[in-house]
Amino acid sequence: MTLINKKEFKLEFRNQMDFLYKQTIEEANSEQLLNTLVTVLKCKIDNIWKESRLDKEKEVYYFCIEFLLGRQLESNLLNLGVLEDIKLILKEMDINLEDLVNAEVDPALGNGGLGRLAACFLDSMASLSISGHGYGIRYEYGLFEQKLVNGHQVEVPDNWLKEESYIWETVRPNKASIVKFGGQVDLVEKNGKLKAIHKNYIPVMAVPYDIPIIGYKNEYINTLRLFKSDVPRKDFEPILKESKNSYGSYHDALQYRYYADEISQVLYPNDSNDAGKILRLKQEYFLVSAGIQDIFRKYKKNNRDIGKIYEKISIHINDTHPSLCVPELMRLLMDEEELGWDEAWEITKRVISYTNHTIMAEAMERWNIQMIKELLPRIYMIIEEINKRYIRKLNNKYGNDFDKIGTMAVISADNVNMANLSIIGSHSVNGVAKLHTEILKKEVLKNFYEDEPFKFNNKTNGIAHRRWLMLSNPRLSKLINELIGESWQKDTLELKSLEKYQDDSRVLQELELIKQENKRNLSKIITQKNEININENSIFDVQIKRLHAYKRQLMNALHILHMYHELLDNPNLNMEPRTFIFGAKAAPGYYFAKCVIKLINELAQKINNDVRVKDKLRVVFLENYGVSLAEKIIPATNVSEQISTTTKEASGTSNMKFMMNGAITIATLDGANIEIHDQIGDENMVLFGLKANQVLEYSKFGGYSSADLYSNNFYIKRVVDDLVNGFIPNILEEGREIYNSLITYNDEFFVLRDFENYIEAQKKINDLYMDKNHWNKMALINIANSGIFSSDRTIKEYANEIWYKR
Numbered sequence: 001m002t003l004i005n006k007k008e009f010k011l012e013f014r015n016q017m018d019f020l021y022k023q024t025i026e027e028a029n030s031e032q033l034l035n036t037l038v039t040v041l042k043c044k045i046d047n048i049w050k051e052s053r054l055d056k057e058k059e060v061y062y063f064c065i066e067f068l069l070g071r072q073l074e075s076n077l078l079n080l081g082v083l084e085d086i087k088l089i090l091k092e093m094d095i096n097l098e099d100l101v102n103a104e105v106d107p108a109l110g111n112g113g114l115g116r117l118a119a120c121f122l123d124s125m126a127s128l129s130i131s132g133h134g135y136g137i138r139y140e141y142g143l144f145e146q147k148l149v150n151g152h153q154v155e156v157p158d159n160w161l162k163e164e165s166y167i168w169e170t171v172r173p174n175k176a177s178i179v180k181f182g183g184q185v186d187l188v189e190k191n192g193k194l195k196a197i198h199k200n201y202i203p204v205m206a207v208p209y210d211i212p213i214i215g216y217k218n219e220y221i222n223t224l225r226l227f228k229s230d231v232p233r234k235d236f237e238p239i240l241k242e243s244k245n246s247y248g249s250y251h252d253a254l255q256y257r258y259y260a261d262e263i264s265q266v267l268y269p270n271d272s273n274d275a276g277k278i279l280r281l282k283q284e285y286f287l288v289s290a291g292i293q294d295i296f297r298k299y300k301k302n303n304r305d306i307g308k309i310y311e312k313i314s315i316h317i318n319d320t321h322p323s324l325c326v327p328e329l330m331r332l333l334m335d336e337e338e339l340g341w342d343e344a345w346e347i348t349k350r351v352i353s354y355t356n357h358t359i360m361a362e363a364m365e366r367w368n369i370q371m372i373k374e375l376l377p378r379i380y381m382i383i384e385e386i387n388k389r390y391i392r393k394l395n396n397k398y399g400n401d402f403d404k405i406g407t408m409a410v411i412s413a414d415n416v417n418m419a420n421l422s423i424i425g426s427h428s429v430n431g432v433a434k435l436h437t438e439i440l441k442k443e444v445l446k447n448f449y450e451d452e453p454f455k456f457n458n459k460t461n462g463i464a465h466r467r468w469l470m471l472s473n474p475r476l477s478k479l480i481n482e483l484i485g486e487s488w489q490k491d492t493l494e495l496k497s498l499e500k501y502q503d504d505s506r507v508l509q510e511l512e513l514i515k516q517e518n519k520r521n522l523s524k525i526i527t528q529k530n531e532i533n534i535n536e537n538s539i540f541d542v543q544i545k546r547l548h549a550y551k552r553q554l555m556n557a558l559h560i561l562h563m564y565h566e567l568l569d570n571p572n573l574n575m576e577p578r579t580f581i582f583g584a585k586a587a588p589g590y591y592f593a594k595c596v597i598k599l600i601n602e603l604a605q606k607i608n609n610d611v612r613v614k615d616k617l618r619v620v621f622l623e624n625y626g627v628s629l630a631e632k633i634i635p636a637t638n639v640s641e642q643i644s645t646t647t648k649e650a651s652g653t654s655n656m657k658f659m660m661n662g663a664i665t666i667a668t669l670d671g672a673n674i675e676i677h678d679q680i681g682d683e684n685m686v687l688f689g690l691k692a693n694q695v696l697e698y699s700k701f702g703g704y705s706s707a708d709l710y711s712n713n714f715y716i717k718r719v720v721d722d723l724v725n726g727f728i729p730n731i732l733e734e735g736r737e738i739y740n741s742l743i744t745y746n747d748e749f750f751v752l753r754d755f756e757n758y759i760e761a762q763k764k765i766n767d768l769y770m771d772k773n774h775w776n777k778m779a780l781i782n783i784a785n786s787g788i789f790s791s792d793r794t795i796k797e798y799a800n801e802i803w804y805k806r
């Protein structure tokens with residue numbers, strides 16, 4: 001790419017530095033250097049990066065309440081094809097690129113898997129030259145920063161913008177729109193048709209902030225458009241007149257400002273758990289209404305016939321958070337564009353597609369009808385009408401099967417069921433891994449599947465291999481290049497040809513060396529952060545993900561406790577030294593999850609200070625886990641813990657990142673672990689635990705008693721008792737809470753049921769690691785078969801089978 005001319009670049013860099021800071025390079029700090037570099041780069045990409053116009057091929061709009069982008073500098077340089085050039089040029093100017101990379105904020109505008117998936121998808125859409133753009137919210141505060149104080153999680157606000165702007169964003173004030181809240185709706189007759197007049201509403205301005213999403217070496221740039229809420233400017237005067245906000249008093253004006261500001265103030269810190277708060281509903285409608293109005297504005301610049309909008313756009317709703325897209329699209333088509341119900345409904349279904357990300361009941365959004373009615377009166381009317389017509393249809397088809405109709409209705413028991421609304425209002429419903437989609441079809445959404453089987457499909461998740469291999473593991477990336485050339489970077493299935501080196505001891509040695517160097521790097525970080533030395537030759541055994549009961553960090557902790565006992569009982573135990581590494585944030589209101597964090601930290605404290613096991617066992621809990629830390633941990637991992645209760649983890653995506661970086665997976669047959677197993681078989685990963693049908697049977701028919709297991713099994717009893725007998729200090733309350741969940745409340749997530757099997761699996765990991773050559777071979781086979789988990793593959797499937805399907 002001819003983006004960078006050395007002499008020109010240096011000149012531009014100095015000029016820009018002078019313009020921004022009136023400083024020389026030598027005087028500037030890392031932030032200033034970073035800002036200068038990014039400003040120069042933004043100028044360079046400006047002519048490729050134009051607002052999408054909807055005058056060419058179909059465009060995809062990916063609506064998501066969160067985007068977990070990670071730092072952008074290195075990724076953008078890589079994708080522009082100038083990473084090495086810039087590194088060198090900066091070096092000539094005595095600037096270390098790494099310092100600038102680390103000076104960038106990591107925007108934490110997401111909680112976990114869902115938000116990170118959205119970011120990987122953006123990367124893939126751009127890299128495949130698919131015109132696909134993200135719509136989200138520009139939260140003033142991202143996910144809280146986690147501090148550990150005496151082993152407890154403490155949340156600190158993530159003030160990532162620091163009253164400034166984000167270096168990669170460009171604000172577009174002239175493309176702002178108005179989102180209307182509250183008020184009343186009158187239906188008045190006009191030309192023989194009923195027209196909805198919305199009055200006395202509160203207008204909130206949605207201001208777009210655009211972030212470029214740069215494709216990999218293809219001169220293609222999409223946009224992530226994030227909306228910030230604000231009070232309307234003067235040019236919205238006519239709208240201000242219809243509303244009740246003509247600023248009565250000073251007090252009213254302040255209140256109004258607060259009302260508007262609050263909407264994009266902070267990301268809700270729940271992952272797979274529905275908080276059900278009115279402010280969240282405001283955020284959801286704000287995103288949806290701003291986004292669809294924006295689409296209409298662009299569409300109408302180049303197209304006359306709104307009735308053909310489905311030919312030019314696809315709207316994808318990522319989970320149900322943007323599911324108000326369904327009634328909002330209906331509203332705009334009917335109230336603004338004057339289409340009739342039937343035509344508007346057909347268009348809506350053709351435009352919208354929906355991804356479900358969980359089967360967990362507590363994550364299913366249900367909004368109280370009173371709440372929707374008051375906040376969104378016109379939207380509520382439309383939802384009621386959708387429901388009415390749908391129930392009529394079901395009645396015709398199934399008679400008065402009230403059970404069935406009750407589960408399928410949009411409105412039931414005073415709530416709007418957002419999943420049902422999304423399914424009914426779209427032409428495609430997909431799960432995120434094979435098992436997950438099967439459970440949707442056969443269990444959770446059974447009635448919908450039987451009614452409209454053609455809507456349902458699977459799209460197994462993927463990860464951006466550019467970030468998760470090429471950037472985060474440059475050593476491995478380089479080795480792969482040397483062995484099989486570079487074509488795998490554009491087509492990851494090519495990684496398969498690495499298999500021919502599976503018995504090449506030089507290659508396997510090389511692989512081990514790379515892992516070793518990555519482990520050394522991580523060790524340094526751990527020592528810095530946790531003031532503890534770890535054995536670089538130990539097995540790095542890692543579980544990094546949100547803290548959730550179903551993900552069973554608890555089972556991991558209990559197993560560590562078990563190992564500790566085994567070691568104390570038998571100091572000569574034949575075992576490979578192990579370092580267990582955790583990273584996890586708990587939702588601030590999730591008490592059980594916080595108890596587990598405390599448990600792990602106290603366990604770490606005890607074990608790490610016990611000289612008897614010093615060389616064999618270490619436990620590390622890394623504070624403030626997020627994308628940037630993951631990039632350091634994953635390349636250094638030997639063992640990937642994917643141990644959720646079978647059926648509960650819809651897909652998981654860290655499982656894929658670990659595999660691609662040559663870790664060996666210990667796993668239940670849950671989520672995408674199944675697809676991983678399909679690729680590499682029993683010989684190259686370690687499986688354990690209940691199968692999906694067993695878990696489903698237990699939940700349907702009962703028959704599990706954790707108390708029985710506890711009283712009859714020495715090993716289980718030993719570790720469970722330790723929770724409450726003082727063996728681990730400072731967990732009086734937390735230990736009791738966890739004990740109760742396991743014994744009194746019958747261990748909802750089958751931790752004890754899978755425990756013995758898990759111990760065996762861990763033993764197997766230990767034995768496998770003892771044969772280093774064999775371990776390396778397994779690692780190589782994992783890498784070689786990870787290509788299918790590039791999100792490029794996933795996005796091609798979405799494009800062919802959902803978005804562009806006619």
Ligand code: Z57
Nearest residue numbers: 113114272357358649650651652653
């Ligand atoms: C979230 O991160 C996920 C599901 C949700 O319903 C919400 Br809310 C947040 C996760 C799943 O738990 C993972 O299994 C999955 O890999 C990820 O979404 C991406 O699909």
